[in-house]
Amino acid sequence: MRLERRTHTPLYLAVLAPVVAILAALVLAAGLIAAxxxxxxxxYGEMLRGALGSKLSxxxxxxxxxxxxxxxxxxxVAFRARLWNIGGxxxxxxxxxxxxxxxxxxxxxxxxxVPVLLVAGMVAGALLLxxxxxxxxxxxxxxxxxxxxxxxxxxLFVGLMIEGPMKDPLAFGxxxxxxxxxxxxxxxxxxxTRLHIGLLFAIGAAGLVWLLLARTVFGAETRAAGxxxxxxxxxxxxxxxxxxxxxxxxGALAGLAGSVEVMGVTAxxxxxxxxxxxxxxxxxxxxxxxxxxxxxxxxxFIATVFVGADAMSRATGVPSFIADVIxxxxxLTMIVALLFTTxxxxx
Amino acid sequence: MTxxxxxxxxxxxxxxxTANDDVSLSLAQGxxxxxxxxxxxxxxxxxxxxxxxxxxxxxxxxxxxxxxxxGKPRAAIEAxxxxxxxxxxxxxxxxVLENVMLGSEPLSRLRSARxxxxxxxxxxxxxxxxxxxxxxxxxxxxxxxxxxxxxxxALYRDARVLILDExxxxxxxxxxxxxxxxxxxxxxxxxxLIFISHKLHEVMSASDRVAVLRGGQMVAERETSQxxxxxxxxLMVGRKVERPVRTDHxxxxxxxxxxxxxxxxxxxxxxxxxxxxxxxxEILGIVGVSGNGQAALGGLLSGLEHPSGGTLKLGGExxxxxxxxxxxxxxxxxxxxxxxxxxAVGELSVWENAVLExxxxxxxxxxGFVRQRACKSYAAELIDRFDIRGASPETRTRLLSGGxxxxxxxxxxxxxxxxxxxxxxxxxxxxxxAIAAVHAELLAARSEGAAILLISEExxxxxxxxxxxxxxxxxxxxxxxxxxxxxxxxxxxxxAGVWKEDDHxx
Numbered sequence: 077m078r079l080e081r082r083t084h085t086p087l088y089l090a091v092l093a094p095v096v097a098i099l100a101a102l103v104l105a106a107g108l109i110a111a112x113x114x115x116x117x118x119x120y121g122e123m124l125r126g127a128l129g130s131k132l133s134x135x136x137x138x139x140x141x142x143x144x145x146x147x148x149x150x151x152x153v154a155f156r157a158r159l160w161n162i163g164g165x166x167x168x169x170x171x172x173x174x175x176x177x178x179x180x181x182x183x184x185x186x187x188x189x190v191p192v193l194l195v196a197g198m199v200a201g202a203l204l205l206x207x208x209x210x211x212x213x214x215x216x217x218x219x220x221x222x223x224x225x226x227x228x229x230x231x232l233f234v235g236l237m238i239e240g241p242m243k244d245p246l247a248f249g250x251x252x253x254x255x256x257x258x259x260x261x262x263x264x265x266x267x268x269t270r271l272h273i274g275l276l277f278a279i280g281a282a283g284l285v286w287l288l289l290a291r292t293v294f295g296a297e298t299r300a301a302g303x304x305x306x307x308x309x310x311x312x313x314x315x316x317x318x319x320x321x322x323x324x325x326x327g328a329l330a331g332l333a334g335s336v337e338v339m340g341v342t343a344x345x346x347x348x349x350x351x352x353x354x355x356x357x358x359x360x361x362x363x364x365x366x367x368x369x370x371x372x373x374x375x376x377f378i379a380t381v382f383v384g385a386d387a388m389s390r391a392t393g394v395p396s397f398i399a400d401v402i403x404x405x406x407x408l409t410m411i412v413a414l415l416f417t418t419x420x421x422x423x
Numbered sequence: 424m425t426x427x428x429x430x431x432x433x434x435x436x437x438x439x440x441t442a443n444d445d446v447s448l449s450l451a452q453g454x455x456x457x458x459x460x461x462x463x464x465x466x467x468x469x470x471x472x473x474x475x476x477x478x479x480x481x482x483x484x485x486x487x488x489x490x491x492x493x494g495k496p497r498a499a500i501e502a503x504x505x506x507x508x509x510x511x512x513x514x515x516x517x518x519v520l521e522n523v524m525l526g527s528e529p530l531s532r533l534r535s536a537r538x539x540x541x542x543x544x545x546x547x548x549x550x551x552x553x554x555x556x557x558x559x560x561x562x563x564x565x566x567x568x569x570x571x572x573x574x575x576x577a578l579y580r581d582a583r584v585l586i587l588d589e590x591x592x593x594x595x596x597x598x599x600x601x602x603x604x605x606x607x608x609x610x611x612x613x614x615x616l617i618f619i620s621h622k623l624h625e626v627m628s629a630s631d632r633v634a635v636l637r638g639g640q641m642v643a644e645r646e647t648s649q650x651x652x653x654x655x656x657x658l659m660v661g662r663k664v665e666r667p668v669r670t671d672h673x674x675x676x677x678x679x680x681x682x683x684x685x686x687x688x689x690x691x692x693x694x695x696x697x698x699x700x701x702x703x704x705e706i707l708g709i710v711g712v713s714g715n716g717q718a719a720l721g722g723l724l725s726g727l728e729h730p731s732g733g734t735l736k737l738g739g740e741x742x743x744x745x746x747x748x749x750x751x752x753x754x755x756x757x758x759x760x761x762x763x764x765x766x767a768v769g770e771l772s773v774w775e776n777a778v779l780e781x782x783x784x785x786x787x788x789x790x791g792f793v794r795q796r797a798c799k800s801y802a803a804e805l806i807d808r809f810d811i812r813g814a815s816p817e818t819r820t821r822l823l824s825g826g827x828x829x830x831x832x833x834x835x836x837x838x839x840x841x842x843x844x845x846x847x848x849x850x851x852x853x854x855x856x857a858i859a860a861v862h863a864e865l866l867a868a869r870s871e872g873a874a875i876l877l878i879s880e881e882x883x884x885x886x887x888x889x890x891x892x893x894x895x896x897x898x899x900x901x902x903x904x905x906x907x908x909x910x911x912x913x914x915x916x917x918x919a920g921v922w923k924e925d926d927h928x929x
Contacts, residue, residue: 081824083819085820085823093630291793292793293782294791299771299775300768300779301773303769303770303771304770306765307764307767308729308768308779309747310759311747311779312636312726312748312749312750312780314746
């Protein structure tokens with residue numbers, strides 16, 4: 077048995093790959109659910125019901141999908157250029173912190189404040205990734221290591237800020253930052269739910285990212301540089317400029333995730349506000365095969381798993397950590413599935 | 424003579440493509456057989472079937488009278504067949520000895536028998552005249568040495584029939600000659616050899632017998648002494664292919680002038696005070712054994728490297744500090760040495776590669792957005808004008824054959840009407856038909872007045888195309904000699920670095 081490279085990937089395979097990967101991950105996770113003493117079909121049924129079964133659960137799921145779309149786009153943009161940004165989690169938090177800080181102190185009408193806060197989150201995320209990108213370009217430091225480690229530093233930094241200078245005096249000692257001004261909260265998309273217009277921003281961002289990657293000179297140069305750096309350099313494409321540009325966009329998107337989450341949902345920053353949005357963004361991007369439209373679909377799926385797992389846990393007693401297991405399994409099965417989209421098995 | 428190897432009626436299909444069609448072939452004891460054919464003629468497939476990498480759809484393989492089970496490389500190895508692949512299968516971080524031993528010991532052994540292995544390796548190296556340091560790291564060796572290790576690896580597994588897939592593809596001419604001398608010696612030790620090639624001159628000089636494959640079929644078998652390069656070329660291509668011939672014409676004004684250009688410094692000097700001038704309508708050939716500074720010269724003229732001393736002028740303007748994009752804007756067209764790693768991005772479509780160098784010009788983008796329709800129609804034009812076969816603007820570039828990919832790169836360069844063209848090893852690895860096409864395009868650009876600098880390791884090519892020739896040796900250039908004065912002996916001396924100092928000083 078050997079693997080043979082396909083001359084091209086048929087469209088049906090590209091679409092089928094994530095579907096098969098997700099099914100495989102669900103089958104594998106079913107083993108664990110069964111081991112916890114629950115019928116997997118019952119558990120998955122509860123999960124679906126918990127995420128999609130009512131208007132409330134559906135809006136809750138879409139609320140959860142919103143930051144995942146941003147972090148998924150952040151990973152997709154970076155990975156396409158072979159910039160391995162594993163730091164989405166840190167960029168999410170730094171974006172959230174910047175937004176909360178400025179949103180608390182700024183005095184302005186909403187129509188000025190909201191864009192300012194969004195930009196603040198983007199700038200913060202972009203700057204956080206610019207550091208590792210610079211280190212890679214200047215000294216060849218592996219950005220996988222630097223961006224990953226920065227996540228832990230940032231979580232500790234958030235802890236420092238919300239226990240210290242940004243501590244909310246009205247939170248009864250609860251570790252939470254000062255909230256953004258009510259003027260700057262994002263309006264609800266569906267009344268009396270947590271779903272806010274950030275979802276539309278996320279979908280709009282996916283459209284813009286698609287436009288950027290597929291239609292602009294920057295997108296074409298990025299793709300060339302990611303696929304074959306030496307040929308791109310020979311053709312006169314500046315690699316440092318491309319990598320830095322990609323880093324700023326990717327970091328900005330992840331920072332925006334934090335910004336929108338603060339303005340739309342939490343108002344203040346806590347260390348527990350992200351159930352791993354940054355890391356899950358990597359899975360979202362992979363399931364989407366790095367395509368912006370796929371990112372939206374994959375984010376909805378991952379959000380379904382997250383939200384559904386909570387409901388399932390309440391109904392069946394299976395720990396909700398199963399959501400993390402499913403998401404992680406999806407990454408592994410998707411990588412295997414991608415192998416089969418580029419190679420075929422020959423006997 | 425006894426037959427050590429016999430292939431009978433081998434047929435292999437890949438989907439709709441028949442890679443081998445009822446091919447039969449035999450090899451006699453102590454013989455060197457050349458398997459000649461163009462790229463895609465089915466040579467490598469045939470050898471992979473013999474070695475057991477592929478299972479044939481029909482036909483049998485016999486080695487020393489024993490039939491080999493299909494699709495089992497291990498059985499082929501045990502029967503005494505060794506294969507040296509075109510792309511080496513060595514680990515750079517291991518030593519020669521470790522590489523040779525790799526895979527020959529069962530995993531269940533706790534300690535590897537290094538001492539015995541070393542003794543056996545040295546015995547083989549000595550017997551076949553392949554000197555090697557068993558403790559040298561393979562990663563630090565030249566390609567020629569690595570190839571020797573590959574051959575030793577096969578011999579270590581007691582190969583008595585050796586198959587070499589395009590053994591000279593990565594070697595410079597003298598290294599290739601040395602290889603063939605070694606192979607000849609090895610046959611006296613009882614080895615039988617098949618080598619795959621599409622280069623006529625080496626087939627003529629090194630083989631006893633030639634088998635010619637074309638389109639998956641065995642079209643002819645000849646004793647080498649009974650045939651000629653011309654006959655083989657015709658058999659291989661299926662029609663008469665003639666390389667175009669340069670005709671004399673008026674040479675114009677200087678276009679590219681390098682004076683005392685230096686790249687690198689101290690012990691890292693890669694170009695040492697070189698002078699050359701390329702005139703409009705002229706091809707200047709730079710010949711030399713690979714590794715003598717061609718890479719630095721190519722990098723310099725591509726805009727990837729910059730002079731540390733001296734001046735490089737294009738049309739009177741100093742271009743030494745310009746990068747690739749600056750060079751293109753200044754009117755330089757660049758054909759890189761390696762079309763896969765530098766010339767084109769294989770995973771991108773043909774149209775994207777066609778415009779890659781000039782994406783930012785108004786013809787192909789507006790306000791940062793790519794004008795896809797303009798790009799695609801430009802690519803379609805290139806495909807048409809430069810006869811790029813098997814391609815549409817949307818085709819993945821890596822699916823093109825080497826020759827067609829080179830035509831795409833040439834087309835991208837020449838359609839821009841460059842004043843100066845760098846053609847760095849423009850025909851390396853191409854088959855006869857494609858070589859003729861590339862030569863024709865370069866000569867056409869010359870007629871239109873482009874100044875062309877041709878870097879080549881193929882002497883025939885340099886002599887056929889160039890108006891003047893300079894030799895490059897250890898980063899230094901000889902004085903140019905005009906094409907009329909060229910004789911093989913003088914060129915040989917120049918490439919060995921023997922030229923009159925007053926020649927250099929002039």
